[in-house]
Amino acid sequence: EPEVTQTPSHQVTQMGQEVILRCVPISNHLYFYWYRQILGQKVEFLVSFYNNEISEKSEIFDDQFSVERPDGSNFTLKIRSTKLEDSAMYFCASSGQGGKNIQYFGAGTRLSVL
Amino acid sequence: GDSVTQMEGPVTLSEEAFLTINCTYTATGYPSLFWYVQYPGEGLQLLLKATKADDKGSNKGFEATYRKETTSFHLEKGSVQVSDSAVYFCALINTNAGKSTFGDGTTLTVKP
Numbered sequence: 001e002p003e004v005t006q007t008p009s010h011q012v013t014q015m016g017q018e019v020i021l022r023c024v025p026i027s028n029h030l031y032f033y034w035y036r037q038i039l040g041q042k043v044e045f046l047v048s049f050y051n052n053e054i055s056e057k058s059e060i061f062d063d064q065f066s067v068e069r070p071d072g073s074n075f076t077l078k079i080r081s082t083k084l085e086d087s088a089m090y091f092c093a094s095s096g097q098g099g100k101n102i103q104y105f106g107a108g109t110r111l112s113v114l
Numbered sequence: 115g116d117s118v119t120q121m122e123g124p125v126t127l128s129e130e131a132f133l134t135i136n137c138t139y140t141a142t143g144y145p146s147l148f149w150y151v152q153y154p155g156e157g158l159q160l161l162l163k164a165t166k167a168d169d170k171g172s173n174k175g176f177e178a179t180y181r182k183e184t185t186s187f188h189l190e191k192g193s194v195q196v197s198d199s200a201v202y203f204c205a206l207i208n209t210n211a212g213k214s215t216f217g218d219g220t221t222l223t224v225k226p
Contacts, residue, residue, distance in 0.1 A: 031211045045213040056213060091157060099210050107157035
């Protein structure tokens with residue numbers, strides 16, 4: 001069964017460093033998303049992406065964050081200068097259709113900012 | 115804006131007990147509703163879904179019915195197992211290709 005793949009599974013970084021979280025969505029999907037989950041809290045929406053553009057972003061997704069689809073398969077989330085409060089699990093999701101349809105989630109990348 | 119409210123946890127049950135996890139939502143229009151499960155150390159797995167009023171989603175013995183009149187989507191299972199121990203999230207999508215809005219999650223522990 002096709003699945004969303006995220007790498008790395010765990011990323012440790014120093015405060016102020018840049019990190020890039022990588023995702024390979026399901027191959028024929030067109031809609032891509034990033035969410036985050038701070039330990040013990042709810043899953044929060046960050047950004048959605050379609051046709052090489054951001055469709056929607058939350059107030060969390062400030063200028064420190066960016067997304068890119070550098071080729072036909074990868075979808076990346078970059079945090080320019082990490083802060084302690086960026087420590088969280090980051091989930092990538094993809095969807096194949098434009099309706100209110102299922103989003104398939106990856107296993108997540110745990111980001112630890114020291 | 116849209117929101118999802120889940121019953122507060124954690125919930126602890128004995129094996130073979132009946133499970134209900136309440137979920138209510140606030141949204142304009144006709145959202146699609148979902149339950150996700152997160153096992154310890156893992157990602158989010160879709161458990162079941164319903165896309166319109168009175169639809170019943172079901173999977174692995176779990177069920178939930180989309181009740182528009184009460185804006186609810188309660189998760190039920192007739193007989194839980196130890197392996198059902200996990201965090202359960204209720205979620206909705208209210209716009210085409212839009213974001214998922216999640217509840218706070220309910221931690222279920224099933225004891226033998």
